[in-house]
Amino acid sequence: MNDILNQRGILTVVSGFSGAGKGTVMKRLMEKYSGYALSVSVTTRAPRENEEEGIHYFFRSREEFQQLIREDALIEFAEYQGNYYGTPRRYVEDCLSEGKDVILEIEMQGAEKVRAKYPDAVLIFVTPENFDQLRKRLVNRGTETAEQIAGRLKRAAEESVYMKDYDYIAVNMDGAVEECVDRIHDILQCEHTRISRNSEFIERIREEAGKGAE
Numbered sequence: 001m002n003d004i005l006n007q008r009g010i011l012t013v014v015s016g017f018s019g020a021g022k023g024t025v026m027k028r029l030m031e032k033y034s035g036y037a038l039s040v041s042v043t044t045r046a047p048r049e050n051e052e053e054g055i056h057y058f059f060r061s062r063e064e065f066q067q068l069i070r071e072d073a074l075i076e077f078a079e080y081q082g083n084y085y086g087t088p089r090r091y092v093e094d095c096l097s098e099g100k101d102v103i104l105e106i107e108m109q110g111a112e113k114v115r116a117k118y119p120d121a122v123l124i125f126v127t128p129e130n131f132d133q134l135r136k137r138l139v140n141r142g143t144e145t146a147e148q149i150a151g152r153l154k155r156a157a158e159e160s161v162y163m164k165d166y167d168y169i170a171v172n173m174d175g176a177v178e179e180c181v182d183r184i185h186d187i188l189q190c191e192h193t194r195i196s197r198n199s200e201f202i203e204r205i206r207e208e209a210g211k212g213a214e
């Protein structure tokens with residue numbers, strides 16, 4: 001990252017259809033580049049096989065989740081397929097002030113709430129190149145029942161309407177995860193150079209230029 005420009009971390013939302021490969025893309029982004037932090041959400045969903053507490057999610061009961069809402073400990077939350085999911089506030093705010101770009105891998109209702117609360121957040125939508133690939137990936141993943149897969153595909157159809165509200169699209173083509181990861185990295189690097197994120201730098205140059213011209 002260009003350390004003369006914007007030092008504050010960028011709050012980044014990454015959404016995408018279930019089965020779009022967001023998880024793999026995010027994992028690779030963390031491995032490949034430094035300066036990113038991936039927020040771990042709280043959920044009332046039961047852990048899948050191989051999912052670990054505090055790594056994939058913080059698994060909590062509905063009562064515990066409601067307590068977090070009352071304490072205003074979540075920056076956003078949403079209900080998805082009968083379960084609650086939410087983003088813990090503390091970690092996100094700490095990382096942003098440390099200058100890390102924080103990635104929230106969340107669904108669309110949450111994305112909308114983040115956009116309203118943090119207008120300078122960057123919203124990226126990860127998608128396969130076509131819908132058939134999505135269906136195949138969900139079936140091959142083998143972690144959901146046929147009924148759950150049908151539910152997720154129906155949800156994807158509904159969600160496709162809201163893609164237009166995102167800032168960027170990152171296409172995750174079959175066998176091209178690296179390309180998708182690099183594209184997301186490029187988007188964020190570019191965002192750090194945005195004029196609206198660099199008013200202090202601009203002010204300094206103006207002052208220096210003013211003095212130099214005296």
Ligand code: 5GP
Pocket residue numbers: 015016017018041042045076077078080085086087105106107108109110111
């Ligand atoms: P899954 O059950 O497949 O892990 O996640 C289901 C959906 O919930 C995914 O689209 C995922 O991105 C989203 N999700 C995960 N964590 C959060 C969160 O903290 N807030 C919101 N709004 N959505 C989340």
